Amino acid sequence: MPKTVPCLWFDGQAEPAAAHYTAIFPASEILGVTHYGPGKHGVEGAVMTVSFSLDGQEFVGLNGGPQFSFTEAISFQILCADQDEVDHYWNALSDGGEESQCGWLKDRFGVSWQVVRTVLSELTQDPDPARAQRATQAMLGMAKIEIAELQRAADQASA
Numbered sequence: 001m002p003k004t005v006p007c008l009w010f011d012g013q014a015e016p017a018a019a020h021y022t023a024i025f026p027a028s029e030i031l032g033v034t035h036y037g038p039g040k041h042g043v044e045g046a047v048m049t050v051s052f053s054l055d056g057q058e059f060v061g062l063n064g065g066p067q068f069s070f071t072e073a074i075s076f077q078i079l080c081a082d083q084d085e086v087d088h089y090w091n092a093l094s095d096g097g098e099e100s101q102c103g104w105l106k107d108r109f110g111v112s113w114q115v116v117r118t119v120l121s122e123l124t125q126d127p128d129p130a131r132a133q134r135a136t137q138a139m140l141g142m143a144k145i146e147i148a149e150l151q152r153a154a155d156q157a158s159a
């Protein structure tokens with residue numbers, strides 16, 4: 001099967017974005033940087049692409065210019081093992097960005113992320129429809145996912 005490598009279009013921010021992301025994710029690194037040469041669409045010598053990996057997943061950042069920007073139509077999910085991981089990624093990625101709801105945020109570069117714990121889907125897809133509904137309602141009222149609060153809501157007896 002061919003490898004899939006997401007390419008993120010930036011307006012001159014590919015290198016700082018790659019540096020930011022590789023500082024946040026474990027086992028991550030900048031793999032390579034290319035520059036615009038003479039006769040190319042960018043300024044000669046400016047960074048054109050940055051190849052990087054985040055915990056083994058490769059990405060390319062392209063400094064393509066202001067023609068396109070990120071939207072929430074595409075996001076990256078970070079499936080966290082526990083609340084400490086949720087807190088780490090949420091705090092690091094939302095710094096300078098904007099928080100949304102249900103574990104979604106936009107980082108300082110405009111890239112959308114979903115920072116969720118793996119148990120979230122278990123709670124919101126519980127076989128007991130009332131329990132799943134309570135967990136879902138609690139999630140809809142959150143920005144950063146707080147697993148203990150979701151668990152309390154799911155476990156709460158109907159009044």
